[in-house]
Amino acid sequence: MNYSKLDAKDYAREHMCGIWAAALNPFKPDGAFDEEGFRQNIRHWVEDLEIQGLFIAGKQGEFFSMSLEERKRNIEIAVDACDGRAATIMSASDQNFDTVRELARHAQDCGADYIVVHAPMLHFVTDQDETVFNYYKALCDEVDIGIAMWSHPDSGYLMSPELCARIAELPNIVAIKYSVPREMYVRLTHMVGDKIHVSTASEAEWLDNIEELGWKLYLCSSPPYQLQTKVDRRMHEYTQLAFAGDFAQARRVRDSLDPVRDAIRRTKPGGKPQAHGKYWQEILGQVGGPVRAPLLQLTDAEKAATREAFEECGLRLK
Structure with missing residues (x-):
């Protein structure tokens, strides 16, 4: 150490x-x-x-x-x-x-x-x-x-x-x-x-x-x-x-992320935080993968809703 x-x-x-x-x-x-x-x-x-x-x-x-x-x-x-x-x-x-x-x-x-x-x-x-x-x-x-x-x-x-x-x-x-x-x-x-x-x-x-x-x-x-x-x-x-110490500008930048926060919040099923987080990572180009039992996987419908919300949230990949 x-x-x-x-x-x-x-x-x-x-x-x-x-x-x-x-x-x-x-x-x-x-x-x-x-x-x-x-x-x-x-x-x-x-x-x-x-x-x-x-x-x-x-x-x-x-x-x-x-x-x-x-x-x-x-x-x-x-x-x-x-x-x-x-x-x-x-x-x-x-x-x-x-x-x-x-x-x-x-x-x-x-x-x-x-x-x-x-x-x-x-x-x-x-x-x-x-x-x-x-x-x-x-x-x-x-x-x-x-x-x-x-x-x-x-x-x-x-x-x-x-x-x-x-x-x-x-x-x-x-x-x-x-x-x-x-x-x-x-x-x-x-x-x-x-x-x-x-x-x-x-x-x-x-x-x-x-x-x-x-x-x-x-x-x-x-x-x-x-x-x-x-x-x-x-x-x-x-x-x-x-x-x-520039808190006014910091707040403006922070608040600009509200659409991203909302996209994550409204598409995350209550019992599937890890599964949702991993799928969001995959959308971002990171490595996600499945969750282990007994956790629940996202359904195809939940994935589709998450991807649609991501595409509208304004987070830039390029």
Whole structure:
């Protein structure tokens, strides 16, 4: 790693910045992991779109359908394909703590920059906060790599800002992906924003959070490579304008993407986010492929509606 455990916070404050994207994993028609397709996507994201960091093997990447060895291979390929040109944050999330620890150590040994671990689903627990704190402390004690917390409704609860602030005191906690109502992440930012990065996956709120909360990190979902092409990088453009303090022009550029956001939103079936995202990637010339069972594939009618919406949204391919 490029930092020691005790230097993790300072290193992340300086280097963990800009737009980071959560990777969808391409699979072949027979369900096998498409390693070359994954490398091809990474080249496009890093070289053409200048995405500064990649979130690997998360929910977008269907980690729940992958074996432990596949997840390790996913990590290895991402580190190799990025080759220092973009940073990496590897999902070590799992309900089995031994698996979390094994993936965390593997990411550290492979040269990943950081890991992210979502709050566990809990059963028969009354002292929830103490249990979750102990969960992250146990992992911090085991590894040196910088760790991002991740709280989202899928865990069955949301971590309170007070709990997050307590966990943020652990030496190698460097960030949180906080998928919560805005008032919660605003409160946490005021509490610990000088210690760790607070971020959320909502691209629609990204510019406001740069301006109002001083955020430097978008961590992260698929919009960085779904709203942009090699010749149409408006998310990158409005982000750089905002970082430079030109918020009026940044808002104009951001708002010009509303037809693209609407095209994605109104054609995405509620139960098929990964399948829709992969098909949108294919329209953009990226490698998508099918989703793995038990996720649902897009129907031909859903694909036709998505392609029609894309052709009308104004996102340029050439």
